[in-house]
Amino acid sequence: MKDEGRRMESAAGSPGVRFRFILGPSVVLGILLSFTGIMPAQETQTPPRTQENPQRDQRILVDVNLVTLRFTIRDQQGRFLNTLTRDQFRVFENQEQKEMAFFEAPSNKGATQAGPLFLAFLLDVSGSTFATRSEEIIAAQTFFDNIHQVTQLGIFGFTDKLIPFQDFTSERGPALKAFAEARQHLGQTAIYDSLSQLMDRMGNRAKQSDRKVVILVSDAMDKAYAKWRALAAKAKSNNITIYTILVPSAAQLYIGNAADSEALPSQALKAGQEEAFARLALDSGGKSFAGFETILDFDQTLAQIDDDIYGNLYSVGFYTDNPYLDKTERQIRVETLQQGAKVSALFQNLPERLSQKKKYISALFDAGSLSRLSEATGLQFEEIGAELDVLPSDREGGQLGLPFRIKISPFSLRGSRKEGVRTQFGIIGLLLDRQGREVVRLREFFRASLSPKEIEVGRAIIYTNKLFAPPGRYDLRLAVLELASWRVTAFQSPVEIVENR
Template sequence: MSLMVIFRNSPTRLVKFISSSGRVTTRGGMTASACLKERPMRRAIQVSLLVLAFSVLNIGLSATGFAQDAAGQDNVIKRDVDLVSLYFTVRDNKKQLASQLDQGEFRVLEDGKEQPIKFFAHHSDVVLNVGVLLDTGTSMAWILNEEATATSMFMKHVVRPTDLGFILSYHARVDTLQVPTSDIALLKEKVDEIRSWGTVVGTPDQAPAPRPFPGPTPPIGPTGQPFNQRREAHLYDAIRVSTLRYLQHEVGRKAVVIVAMSGDSRSESTLEDALEVLLQHDVIAYVLQIYDPPRERSHRDHCDVIHTYERNEHGEEVLKKLAEATGGRMLEVKGMDKLTTALDEISDELHHQYSLGYYPENQKWDGKFRKIQIVTQEHGYKVYARKGYYAHPKEQAMR
């Protein structure tokens, strides 16, 4: 089994294949790891040129003075690498955003031990990199229309000139509709392409015609509506592709918004793979679980997708656990017509975030997972922040 991933990089369109062995290649034979290293290589060249320019401009400095400056700069770099940064939101007991709290209201614990907070800010003005991952595994034109309209409005509300937004679709494969850009018109143009993917005519209150699946009578779901037994939803693959391709090398706030019509189906990546890559690269995940309820007039859910979501051994929804572990949330969307409202709620949350940073007292970088907890001095507040990070060696990754 292979997963085809399409990246559109102007002016060239790259098509990558992820095989069952985990090797990813482009149609031109270039490995995905090489593609993903392309940006760091360019940055390394830029840094080298800057260092050279700095040396030329400061040729008159004494060797002793230059050595002292270099030592100071090296110390700053090491301290920055040690820094653990957290972006988070807070809601009160009425589930309203609490965005005017001071640093003294918060304490941060790592593996149960309190850590001194070195910086704190209200960071709605920090650069935001956000991607929307759309479940397009449906033949229903009206559902795809709802997704396109809601996504366009979300990008218009959340992406500012200094921010970057991108859009992926997933079903039997993962496709990039638009690479990161601040061009709202371009984002709208690209997401509007999914409107033409629907092959079944119908409305939320009208049974589809013609039958969505040609041939013998298709199986009937619990709502009395035919459904697609061959449906695939590579949700976990979409999370990994979006993070590794578009977010891992970015700085500032990073988030993915996942519009799901069901749980994952047939991804090569696992739930653990998806969660690990999000935590490693400090990406906040929001999950919108669609439940399209039966309409009053027809008493049927006119959708070709059965909205079922996986639960763990404790009966907890796994996508909810994934979102909360990264500092995001899972929202239940009861009807595609409620999708725009749900995305507006996420947009508002992204505009009311805090940030804090600390240097961990535990300086043993052994690659193990460390739990983080942000607590408030007063009761009645709920903090949404990532649950921890992997303490990789300092030369391998920033936290």
């Protein structure tokens, strides 16, 4: 094969980032396709963080086993039942009844809804936020099952203009289908112009007195962010409440915060854009959500918005005996003793290794959090079928480095044999010296695609890289994350970099 052993340079020309197609007589063929943009090199060293706040750590230890559920109850006519009491519910985990740790009834005691409500999702489909789309889709299914029947749902996207995927409808099926099928379009990010067009569209469909809500999902990277104040005023005058959800920018994901590239906005510009995005929501009477927790717990973000709009959610909690179960291994159901009542789909906040897993995921989106990665060693993660091969150290371009290779089995990923695999991965890692100090750090994202035929003939996904450091003994810590599922496989291995003469 002509591509055997061929290295593919990063667009930034960094010697630290390599991808390779590999083929040998007894080796599975590795394919890595469709990586985008400029790939980041190893990030610059920062001083290690001091010990965390002990009170915060204690809180995590106490609450790590707590599972929280939020849901609505309807009667046979579809009307909300918001006055049920604690003793009318039963909670089960894997067929075992659990004792409720807390119970909270809905805030909207009368289950009233003052007239029709027009609710629009406005999704950034410029391509800059697609790393989080699968989380949004899964959460939207639960959200749609918990909203009031009088709600008119609309699904819209935007690049440099408004894109209607589904005009306002009372049918949940078409709205969910449109949400799931919203695809990337070419164009720049024009948040505020697109929002203005959507407001005009809502004004043409709804009465002035009708409640109107926009849930805006974007990375906030619009250079025209100074328009936020005028848009917030327009929203208030038209009885429109805006909720903003800030998700990571693909430019930052693929380039990395430490990269030296003109494609990245300055920190001042980025801060201004994000502040405008938040103020847009707050000044309209809505709320703003940001931070990596918003991505990891997208289900809970939409639960908070749902409860803020309607106030029909019950909240219950219980302590699980096994906080380390994956979602696929945890079957939770809520039953009510109220005759004829139906429990909606559940907003679930599951522990599943939460305190440790969040450190890995945080490190992908925040360079500062990467300095705390060395703390995330209390649990083993083997949720993706992956193997690490550390290769003999060698010199390249006058620098001494440690090559390594990660081989990912497609059979451990979604899709696999019948549909093929199309997914994204994040790689994060640290090389620590014998005193636990950071020497090299690594953070980047890549996309992988395998057809059913390629999987059938035994092809796998292979990622290769090299960490440059002086001779010595080190502790290598790496983690592979699949963005679609947030599943993690982590590696920790003692390594030695030696001068081979």
